[in-house]
Amino acid sequence: xxxxxxxxxxxxxxxxxxxxxxxxxxxxxxxxxxxxxxxxxxxxxxxxxxxxxxxxxxxxxxxxxxxxxxxxxxxxxxxxxxxxxxxxxxxxxxxxxxxxxxxxxxxxxxxxxxxxxxxxxxxxxxxxxxxxxxxxxxxxxxxxxxxxxxxxxxxxxxxxxxxxxxxxxxxxxxxxxxxxxxxxxxxxxxxxxxxxxxxxxxxxxxxxxxxxxxxxxxxxxxxxxxxxxxxxxxxxxxxxxxxxxxxxxxxxxxxxxxxxxxxxxxxxxxxxxxxxxxxxxxxxxxxxxxxxxxxxxxxxxxxxxxxxxxxx
Numbered sequence: 001x002x003x004x005x006x007x008x009x010x011x012x013x014x015x016x017x018x019x020x021x022x023x024x025x026x027x028x029x030x031x032x033x034x035x036x037x038x039x040x041x042x043x044x045x046x047x048x049x050x051x052x053x054x055x056x057x058x059x060x061x062x063x064x065x066x067x068x069x070x071x072x073x074x075x076x077x078x079x080x081x082x083x084x085x086x087x088x089x090x091x092x093x094x095x096x097x098x099x100x101x102x103x104x105x106x107x108x109x110x111x112x113x114x115x116x117x118x119x120x121x122x123x124x125x126x127x128x129x130x131x132x133x134x135x136x137x138x139x140x141x142x143x144x145x146x147x148x149x150x151x152x153x154x155x156x157x158x159x160x161x162x163x164x165x166x167x168x169x170x171x172x173x174x175x176x177x178x179x180x181x182x183x184x185x186x187x188x189x190x191x192x193x194x195x196x197x198x199x200x201x202x203x204x205x206x207x208x209x210x211x212x213x214x215x216x217x218x219x220x221x222x223x224x225x226x227x228x229x230x231x232x233x234x235x236x237x238x239x240x241x242x243x244x245x246x247x248x249x250x251x252x253x254x255x256x257x258x259x260x261x262x263x264x265x266x267x268x269x270x271x272x273x274x275x276x277x278x279x280x281x282x283x284x285x286x287x288x289x290x291x292x293x294x295x296x297x298x299x300x301x302x303x304x305x306x307x308x309x310x311x312x
Contacts, residue, residue: 042281133203139191169245187291
């Protein structure tokens, strides 16, 4: 009886509508998911990929790095511990919307899948270590992080729409089709980008295996969907300008344009300057922002209007 009362009193303190806290936790999820991609890139670029030579322990018999592992052990272990930050944020988000799990099933499902993806990411990270940084597994490790960035972006949009009581803003069929194409092209570009990375010099460890592909060929393959992405983005800008209205979508499009231009500039510069570490790290950040911005545009053009209509 007392436990039932305690349970009720605990849940009674939680919000029944989307609050600034709920929206803030969604934003924190997005920032942290992008952040761990960047820190993971730092691990690879500093050749600390095997700084912890084991998993789940850092080294056999020790969960934490030992002095013999040096700075590389500290860097790799530091990145591992960030997983717990992501877990805390994801759990806090689900707790915050617990009383809304029936009325806001989409939010709860997205939050639950996001939470499930974090330990899955840790397991793939362990497999990465066990396979001595096999480039295919490293790519999968990055791509799952990218998927979690996409989920977190959807959470931010939905909680923001609920918090601000935004009205649904329908878009034209042409805008929806082009926005969908942009989202697909951005993912293809990122996927092929991981192949380029697995062929390049920054393996994460001096003895890590690499793809034996022709570097110039895979780089051109990666660039092809980028060119198509740029053309589709130009088309979307023109369509949105002609359509007028939907100011939030147009704002998202311009943010996406800025990300694409910056990412393209970094990509070309790093290619022609021999892949300097700092530029490669910025390019990884850019890939994360590209996934977030194209998902934002696709969502606002295609999915969010439907969600807003249903949620009303």
